[in-house]
Amino acid sequence: MRLSTWLDTWKYPSILLISVGVTNIGAWIYLIALNLMLLDMTSSPLAISALYVIKPLATLCTNLWSGSLIDRMNKRRLMVALDLIRAALIVFMPLCTSMWQVFVLVFLVSAAGSIFGPASMAYVTKLIPGDQRPRYNSIQSFIHSGAFLTGPAAAGLLFLVGPPSAAIYVTAVAMLLSGLVLMLLPNVEGTPQGGEQAAKLSWSVVKTDLRLVIAFGRKQVYVMTIWFLYSLILVVIASAMDSLEVAFSKQVLGLTDSEYGLLVSTAGAGIMIGAFINTLVVKRAAPTFMVGIGTLGVCLGYLIYAFSHSFMAAAVGFVVLAFWLAFVNSGFATFYQANVPVEVMGRVGSLLGLIEAALAMLATLLFGAAAQWLSIPLVVMTGAVGMAVFGIMLAVCCLYGGRGQTSGSPAHLKDV
Known part of the structure; x- marks a missing residue:
């Protein structure tokens, strides 16, 4: 070039x-x-x-x-x-x-x-x-x-x-x-399309948009399935697990403050290496392949971390999950952009973000309460196993399901 x-x-x-x-x-x-x-x-x-x-x-x-x-x-x-x-x-x-x-x-x-x-x-x-x-x-x-x-x-x-x-x-x-x-x-907006672009924000407009997003979800079941499993693993369960990270590292593994800081640094090194390799192979791998394989890698890292009994084992888990996280995130972003119509992307993304936030808050509170009443290791290990189960489901959906929907043009509004 x-x-x-x-x-x-x-x-x-x-x-x-x-x-x-x-x-x-x-x-x-x-x-x-x-x-x-x-x-x-x-x-x-x-x-x-x-x-x-x-x-x-x-x-x-x-x-x-x-x-x-x-x-x-x-x-x-x-x-x-x-x-x-x-x-x-x-x-x-x-x-x-x-x-x-x-x-x-x-x-x-x-x-x-x-x-x-x-x-x-x-x-x-x-x-x-x-x-x-x-x-x-x-x-x-x-x-x-x-x-x-x-x-x-x-x-x-x-x-x-x-x-x-x-x-x-x-x-x-x-x-x-x-x-x-x-x-x-540059300004990338097209010519305003009459009513929708000119409509003022009101509750009736919001309700109409909610119905549109729900109709899109019903039409694009495969896309919504990938989104739900991705969010459940990488946002909801991961957020709940991360909220117990300090307590698990210090109270279960017995790490000092400096050792915990070093543990977090290993994750930074893993994600940097993963992101760099991702830039080299991204043209050769389909987005769904990156999401599927990357999710399995992230889940493996969490399992290693959750069942670890030493700094070294936890560090290996952090490096593994951080390495694959770069592949999952970039692959999902490309998949999302290819399968959600840009005309409704703001509405779809905002509503999905609302659902993610609600579930993440609920999961974090549940994990925190369970850790308080049961034990931190049990909750962390259970969360990692649950993440792995959903990760296998997501990998199967990505690698074997809906092949025709991952690389074509997104559905148009008239199809929704």
């Missing part, structure tokens, strides 16, 4: 990837600095735990109606506005004098993020041709993995020269830069 051709092809995807990288590094700095700032303010571990409930709660409050907004707005402008809003909200966090003020701002930032995700997915699908999406998704997965390592490292450096509040301001700058970068991208 000639350089000029490559530049023409990847000019805008590269700009979008720069925005993704800046945002992800900023998000890691934000997460770590916010935890430290709130701990300094309250000295309460419970307050820190509450932070992790706010994000799914914000999703529950926004995603019922936000999809209707996303599909009727200019997505580039919406994404820019959401980045600028998040930057403005984050600026005020270090000025807060009470925990509840911080919680309100975190809720608003999380709500904007919940809207940004489906809007970004729809914009990417419109901007990037189908034959380029696998490579784009693999590079994006690599960037996410890189942020997993560079974000905390950058936060650590910032803490050496200033308080957590200073790192919060750096996050605000990162969000601002991301919004400015997004302004360089």
Whole structure:
């Protein structure tokens, strides 16, 4: 491929990837600095735990109606506005004098993020041709993995020269830069289609859109089955398992704080290696193959971790699951983009995100209660076995079911 051709092809995807990288590094700095700032303010571990409930709660409050907004707005402008809003909200966090003020701002930032995700997915699908999406998704997965390592490292450096509040301001700058970068991208919206594009957001519009999404789900049973199993394994059960990670590592495996930090670092190394290899093989593997095989690898890693009795065994499990996670995520993103009509992608993604958030909150509470009343090892091992059972089901669906639906054009609205 000639350089000029490559530049023409990847000019805008590269700009979008720069925005993704800046945002992800900023998000890691934000997460770590916010935890430290709130701990300094309250000295309460419970307050820190509450932070992790706010994000799914914000999703529950926004995603019922936000999809209707996303599909009727200019997505580039919406994404820019959401980045600028998040930057403005984050600026005020270090000025807060009470925990509840911080919680309100975190809720608003999380709500904007919940809207940004489906809007970004729809914009990417419109901007990037189908034959380029696998490579784009693999590079994006690599960037996410890189942020997993560079974000905390950058936060650590910032803490050496200033308080957590200073790192919060750096996050605000990162969000601002991301919004400015997004302004360089083109408008990909087509000509407004009369009624739907012009309709104002109302409860009747939301109800109509809900019926449309339900009709799509009934029509595309295979797509919804893949989504449900993927979400159940990689979002719902994984979130519940991750909530017990610290307790399992320290109370069951007997790791020190430094050993636990090293354990998490092994996951970062695994996901970086997996994401890099994924960028090399993505053109040779079907998205469903990557999801199916990758899911089995992730489940194997969780099983090794759950049944481990030493740091070394747990580290092997972390490396294995993190390595395959890059394949699953990029493969699923490509599958989703190929099988969900871009005209309803905002509505479908938002409603599915709402269901994910509700199930993840429920599973996390159930796992936490079970660990309290039974035992942490039993709950973690049971969760890993359950994940493996559903993982085998997903692999079978991906590798042997619905072959004709994984690479063609998505269903059109008239077919729904």
